[in-house]
Amino acid sequence: xxxxxxxxxxxxxxxxxxxxxxxxxxxxxxxxxxxxxxxxxxxxxxxxxxxxxxxxxxxxxxxxxxxxxxxxxxxxxxxxxxxxxxxxxxxxxxxxxxxxxxxxxxxxxxxxxxxxxxxxxxxxxxxxxxxxxxxxxxxxxxxxxxxxxxxxxxxxxxxxxxxxxxxxxxxxxxxxxxxxxxxxxxxxxxxxxxxxxxxxxxxxxxxxxxxxxxxxxxxxxxxxxxxxxxxxxxxxxxxxxx
Numbered sequence: 001x002x003x004x005x006x007x008x009x010x011x012x013x014x015x016x017x018x019x020x021x022x023x024x025x026x027x028x029x030x031x032x033x034x035x036x037x038x039x040x041x042x043x044x045x046x047x048x049x050x051x052x053x054x055x056x057x058x059x060x061x062x063x064x065x066x067x068x069x070x071x072x073x074x075x076x077x078x079x080x081x082x083x084x085x086x087x088x089x090x091x092x093x094x095x096x097x098x099x100x101x102x103x104x105x106x107x108x109x110x111x112x113x114x115x116x117x118x119x120x121x122x123x124x125x126x127x128x129x130x131x132x133x134x135x136x137x138x139x140x141x142x143x144x145x146x147x148x149x150x151x152x153x154x155x156x157x158x159x160x161x162x163x164x165x166x167x168x169x170x171x172x173x174x175x176x177x178x179x180x181x182x183x184x185x186x187x188x189x190x191x192x193x194x195x196x197x198x199x200x201x202x203x204x205x206x207x208x209x210x211x212x213x214x215x216x217x218x219x220x221x222x223x224x225x226x227x228x229x230x231x232x233x234x235x236x237x238x239x240x241x242x
Contacts, residue, residue, distance in 0.1 A: 160209030
């Protein structure tokens with residue numbers, strides 16, 4: 001897997017393997033689409049990587065993709081566009097996008113979309129109210145998915161909000177898992193308008209929320225990676241505890 005991530009040819013196929021459903025519920029349909037689009041020989045490599053990934057910890061999935069970007073960016077623009085298009089189709093096979101798929105997609109498009117067309121990623125100006133709503137929404141999702149019970153979630157959310165000072169006071173923790181992906185997608189687009197100082201402040205709040213219980217889950221790490229990719233920030237050292 002590590003060798004594939006450094007290969008301009010095989011990193012492409014490894015990336016496809018990383019988005020195939022781990023539960024097995026829709027993987028057959030996804031592999032059928034891969035064979036249809038890439039041919040039997042390349043599909044065999046995708047299946048091989050998929051099987052190898054099943055033997056590794058979940059915490060290695062997105063780091064492997066990030067390792068592969070320098071190799072992937074050596075490929076022509078049209079191939080990168082096609083990779084993003086195929087990955088999108090694979091995530092939409094079952095009509096739903098789960099949190100991992102969304103983080104995968106956000107990291108992929110933030111890196112390859114920008115590589116293919118640097119002008120594609122545009123900031124939009126957001127007002128203070130929109131930025132605050134986006135930050136609060138992100139901290140709620142992070143607290144919700146990174147902690148085991150409501151008391152821990154509320155405490156983690158409060159830790160993140162408190163790190164922001166008066167600007168973010170007056171909000172309580174709330175869970176809305178039915179709309180998590182939509183909330184993240186809208187919020188991260190708004191947060192593209194943050195200044196450099198604003199990004200630093202946001203990352204401190206994220207760290208306070210995720211680190212409240214002294215551990216970092218796989219899901220928390222994946223969310224942080226997606227946020228950093230979107231905002232163009234370096235990924236902080238991440239240690240995942242299972």
